[in-house]
Amino acid sequence: MSTRKRHWLMKSEPEDFSIDDLARVGTEPWTGVRNYQARNFMRDGMRIGDGVLFYHSNTDVPGIYGIAEVASTAYPDPSQFKKSSKYFDEKATQETPRWFLVDVRFARKLDAPVPLSLIREHASELGEEFALIRKGARLSVLPVTAAQWKLLLSLETKS
DNA sequence: GCCAACGTTGGC
């Protein structure tokens, strides 16, 4: 198995949890993912030190706002067990948890965000299969290739 | 606020 670091993109609504929030707290458990594909990426794909593009969705200018890194291996999302949480899942038990998360550590804010509109302009280079701009894609955790990572960050100074 | 696209649930 390759030991090279992998790359990911993780979405958050800034009203919920922003790159500034992450900068403030340093490290944050990525709670609340309730999509199986996104869960599988965290549980089965992520390793400590992997790079993360921090993406703001549901905001004036959706796009990449910062860089973070995976700071833990996957473990059960505690919110699935808390009745008072909006992420409570009555079908999850301590013995057979359904939802997993990783801790995410702040690396840096981008000098300027890379807006989704600019990312779309590079769709052909990023590839049809890139989940961020695939039609109708709503994945909140998705893999990014090394080439895509490099291209996306090269746009940092062009926006 | 609208709504297209997609995932999940549950009846059958």
Next chain:
DNA sequence: GCCAACGTTGGC
């Protein structure tokens, strides 16, 4: 296993 109904995501 099918699929209608429903809920959610997320750009605009």
